[in-house]
Amino acid sequence: MDVLDSLFLIIRLLNKDKRIFMHGKRVADIACAIAKKMQYCAEGIRQVRLAAFFHDIGKIEAPEQILNKPSALNKKEIAILRRHPESGYRLLEFLKPDSIIAEVALQHHERLDGSGYPFSLRVKDINPVARIIAVADVVDTMTSPQVYRPASTVDQALQEIKQNSGLLYDVKVVDAALAVIAGGGKLKKFNEALKEGVRENENIGYSGQSAQK
Numbered sequence: 021m022d023v024l025d026s027l028f029l030i031i032r033l034l035n036k037d038k039r040i041f042m043h044g045k046r047v048a049d050i051a052c053a054i055a056k057k058m059q060y061c062a063e064g065i066r067q068v069r070l071a072a073f074f075h076d077i078g079k080i081e082a083p084e085q086i087l088n089k090p091s092a093l094n095k096k097e098i099a100i101l102r103r104h105p106e107s108g109y110r111l112l113e114f115l116k117p118d119s120i121i122a123e124v125a126l127q128h129h130e131r132l133d134g135s136g137y138p139f140s141l142r143v144k145d146i147n148p149v150a151r152i153i154a155v156a157d158v159v160d161t162m163t164s165p166q167v168y169r170p171a172s173t174v175d176q177a178l179q180e181i182k183q184n185s186g187l188l189y190d191v192k193v194v195d196a197a198l199a200v201i202a203g204g205g206k207l208k209k210f211n212e213a214l215k216e217g218v219r220e221n222e223n224i225g226y227s228g229q230s231a232q233k
């Protein structure tokens with residue numbers, strides 16, 4: 021991994037929007053706990069962490085008025101925001117030769133039934149790591165306060181992934197997520213922060229219209 025290129029990207033991200041940076045960090049924690057539960061090897065977990073941290077990097081190219089809009093986005097704005105997986109893929113191109121990080125950024129909004137974007141991929145065409153990030157992303161997005169809505173509870177987020185297990189989300193990933201989140205463990209800090217409302221005080225939710233954005 022090119023350290024300098026990565027560093028420049030992280031600095032651009034922090035300058036653009038600290039919430040996206042914090043979202044990436046939390047999604048990385050959740051995704052790693054899921055991967056560990058799924059018996060990923062150490063190198064696999066390292067790739068999951070990096071892919072999770074960078075999954076939304078493409079949002080640094082989205083207009084600030086869209087990222088910070090305090091109300092629901094209109095169709096045109098949604099279309100613009102939905103370019104972020106492809107922007108992320110381009111920004112992470114320098115990592116492509118030896119990693120799946122760019123591919124995961126491109127695919128993290130794809131869903132098993134083909135209802136995702138940008139390519140409406142189905143089940144086997146979606147990288148397994150992207151399927152992990154998809155679940156971790158939804159859990160963190162739902163439980164983070166947004167500029168236009170308060171945070172959902174952890175139970176509501178777990179309900180969302182449970183209801184759509186096998187439809188939108190990978191069954192094995194959902195089972196692992198339910199085990200690590202409901203069971204605390206690695207995600208103890210995540211759950212404690214939710215309980216204490218720490219993240220609301222930090223105002224580090226990220227913009228997106230729903231769990232599916």
Ligand SMILES: [Fe+2]
Pocket residue numbers: 075076104128129233
């Ligand atoms: Fe995203």
